[in-house]
Amino acid sequence: MSGEPNTRLSDLFGLAGWSKGELARMVNRQAAAMGHPQLATDTSRVRRWIDMGETPRDPVPKVLAALFTERLGRVVTIEDLGFARSGRTGKRRDVQGADNPDGLPWAPDRTAAVLTEFTGMDLMLNRRGLVGAGAALAAGSALSSAMYDWLHTDPALVQDAPRTDSPLHADPAGYDRYEAAPIGSQEIEALERSVEVFRAWDAARGGGLQRKAVVGQLNEVGGMLAYRHPDHLQRRLWGVAANLSVLAGWMSHDVGLEPTAQKYFVIAAHAAREGGDHPRAGEAVSRAARQMVHLGRPDDALDLMKLAKSGSGKEVLPRTQAMLLTIEAWAHAHMGRGQAMRRTLGEAEDLFASDKGDVPPPSWMQTFKDEDMYGMQALSYRTLADHEPAAAKHAQHFAQKALELRIDGRQRSKIFDYISLASACFIADDPEQADRYARLALMSMGETSSHRTWDRLREMYRLTGRYAGYSKIEDLREEIKLAFPNSPSTKARDVEI
Numbered sequence: 495m496s497g498e499p500n501t502r503l504s505d506l507f508g509l510a511g512w513s514k515g516e517l518a519r520m521v522n523r524q525a526a527a528m529g530h531p532q533l534a535t536d537t538s539r540v541r542r543w544i545d546m547g548e549t550p551r552d553p554v555p556k557v558l559a560a561l562f563t564e565r566l567g568r569v570v571t572i573e574d575l576g577f578a579r580s581g582r583t584g585k586r587r588d589v590q591g592a593d594n595p596d597g598l599p600w601a602p603d604r605t606a607a608v609l610t611e612f613t614g615m616d617l618m619l620n621r622r623g624l625v626g627a628g629a630a631l632a633a634g635s636a637l638s639s640a641m642y643d644w645l646h647t648d649p650a651l652v653q654d655a656p657r658t659d660s661p662l663h664a665d666p667a668g669y670d671r672y673e674a675a676p677i678g679s680q681e682i683e684a685l686e687r688s689v690e691v692f693r694a695w696d697a698a699r700g701g702g703l704q705r706k707a708v709v710g711q712l713n714e715v716g717g718m719l720a721y722r723h724p725d726h727l728q729r730r731l732w733g734v735a736a737n738l739s740v741l742a743g744w745m746s747h748d749v750g751l752e753p754t755a756q757k758y759f760v761i762a763a764h765a766a767r768e769g770g771d772h773p774r775a776g777e778a779v780s781r782a783a784r785q786m787v788h789l790g791r792p793d794d795a796l797d798l799m800k801l802a803k804s805g806s807g808k809e810v811l812p813r814t815q816a817m818l819l820t821i822e823a824w825a826h827a828h829m830g831r832g833q834a835m836r837r838t839l840g841e842a843e844d845l846f847a848s849d850k851g852d853v854p855p856p857s858w859m860q861t862f863k864d865e866d867m868y869g870m871q872a873l874s875y876r877t878l879a880d881h882e883p884a885a886a887k888h889a890q891h892f893a894q895k896a897l898e899l900r901i902d903g904r905q906r907s908k909i910f911d912y913i914s915l916a917s918a919c920f921i922a923d924d925p926e927q928a929d930r931y932a933r934l935a936l937m938s939m940g941e942t943s944s945h946r947t948w949d950r951l952r953e954m955y956r957l958t959g960r961y962a963g964y965s966k967i968e969d970l971r972e973e974i975k976l977a978f979p980n981s982p983s984t985k986a987r988d989v990e991i
Contacts (some may be wrong), residue, residue, distance in 0.1 A: 496548045500833045502576030505557075507544060514540040519560070523556045533557075544814045547575050559615065560800025567617040569754060571608065582822045588713035588895065605764040609735060610716035612757060613742075616709050631756055634794030637779075638801040639655060641760075645767060645775060645805035676721055682730045683716065689737045690857065695863065697904040701745025708745060712738040732769030736762045737858060740778050747785050748906075750945040754780055774816055776806030777858060784821050788946065792825035793794055811853060816846035820870035827874045830881035835874055842867070865899035868892045869907060881920045906947060909938050911952045920957040928957075929966050936977060 507517070518535045525533040531552055542548040550558075555572045556805050562570040688711060695704050715735050723731065743758030762778035783798035799822045806814065819842035826835040846867050855862075876898035879886040893915035900908045912935035917926035932954060939947050961967040 499545050500543060500547045500576040502574065503546050505573065506562055506566070506570065510562060514544075517966070518595070521554060521557050524561055525553060527558075528553060528557065530543060530557075531713055546578075554706055556611070559611070560618070563615045563618060567619065569612055569619065569757070571611055571615065573608075582853035600833065603766055605761070606716055606718040606719040608760050609719070609739070609765070610713060612761065613709050613713035613716060616742075617706070617713060622752055629711055631786075631791075633751055633788070634783065634791070637760065637782070638797045641779075642805070645772075645779075645801065676723060677727070677731075679727065682727060682734065685711070685734045686730075686737075686857075689734060689741070692722075692738075693858075693861070694742060694746070694903075696745055697906060698942075700749030700906055700942035700944030700947070704933050705742065705745040705749065708738055708742045712742055725882075731767045732765050733771060733774070735776065736766035736769060736771065736774050739765055740781060740858070743778075743781060747781075747788070748944045748946050752785065754791065755785060759785070771856075772805060772807030773810040774856065774858060776802040776810065776818065777814065779805065780818050780821050783825070787821070787825050788949070790828070792828040794827075795825040796822065809967075810860070812845040813855060813862060814848070814859055816842040816867065817859070817870075819845065820867065820874065823874045824870065824877060827877040827881075830878070831877055832882050832885065835878055838876060839871055839903065842870075845878040865896045865901070866907070868896035868899070869911050869914070872896055872911060872918070876914045876918045878922075879918060886918040890915055890922065893918065906942050906944050907936060908944065909935050909944075909947045910950060912938070913947070913954050917957055919956045920954070920961070925961045925964055925967055929970050932970055932974075936973065939977070945979070952978075956980055 498956060510517075511775065512520070516538045518540050520538050521535045521540075522533055525531070525535075535550075535554070539548075539550070543550055549555075551576065553576065559570050559572050562575065621835045630736070640890075692704055692708050692711075696787040698914045712735065715738060716729065719731055719735060721727075722728065723907055739758050740760030743755045743762060745756035746752075747759060757777050759782040763775045766772075766774035766778055779798055779802040783802060786792065786795035786798065799818065803815075803818050803822075806818070818839050823835045823842065825836040826832075826838060869892070874891050874893075875889035875892060879889055893911050896911045897915070900911065912931045916928045916931035919925070919931065932951075935947075935951065939951070955971065958967050958971050958974075962971075
């Protein structure tokens, strides 16, 4: 007991709107349903949790997390409640404080525990039709400072992770989550193939339709990680967990579940690091940075990109370095830093061209091709054009080059290119061409479940205001307004249109 109020629990308790007596009764009922009928919580004990900072014993933190998750309609973890997770740790200790409430970085057994708990809560929200919103995104500087030293150390899976005499020991992460059993290389190969299927579906159709399946698969992998397999299998399992976590995060970001997405990106970085894959850990952090730019927080993105680049390790390939630099360039463009953006894109071009292809890229980099490089250049120049209109011509050039190469079914990327090109044409005072490409984007958007494409289209829509006198553009504006998804969140944002 700290003697100080648990402000995180107090804030969530206030949002939930319960009385202390109500919460005590619900804890007892929920615990009994989870197989702990002996629990007897009362009002005074709830008061000590909130007002005195007392940490309840297991299984109460898990029970509270489930109750608050259901009540608030978003994932609430043990850390969100202000409780430190119990269980064994290795040599690396979790450090939790006001500036690092999640106790980053995590020990290996805790990474698996967070993974299984978070995905379990996420699936519960899916089953009950709730929405994952209402939490705040952590600042990029906070995440970067919490993870910097840890990400720069050499992976030490064997030394860090607890072991017993049995090579198939079950860590606490697996308890009450998933009936895990030892698996072999064939099962892991099947999991790796499933990642490729999910990745292709996401690129073609957006994150909404398969997100639940990815989260469910990740939940099962978390249970598998509760067992200590031989090192070569354990590392591959961590790799699967990292890839699925990135996908879950990207799909969550794609449908507007931003705090959920950020949590998955952090989990992915931890999973990649536990598997000894520094480049993958850096790429996971770069996804969080890209998310920040999309949300209009480029300063946070640059903080995260410093971590992503420096933490990727010496084995990172030139093409991966180029990809990281394009995200940094986009952040500079968002802040109107044209010189920094051009310099960064120049470095990215040189690195991309220097990759001779003699070293096979990892599976997660095989989708960053010439067209993706052009697409990011187009996006950067189009973003800069809000500050420097002359940059629109460069955006048109790169967007057209990207579209010439978009032949592999990655529909969402093609839509983004159309929107970049249409936006650049509007800024360059070419409404005829802008109308053409905007309509091509609009025609394709019904085939995807990506909210991000609508966010970008909404940005483009605002550019049409100066052409309100053109009948063709007036028709386009009406078609766009009619086509916007009819959701409460969209309606609120459409007020700005």
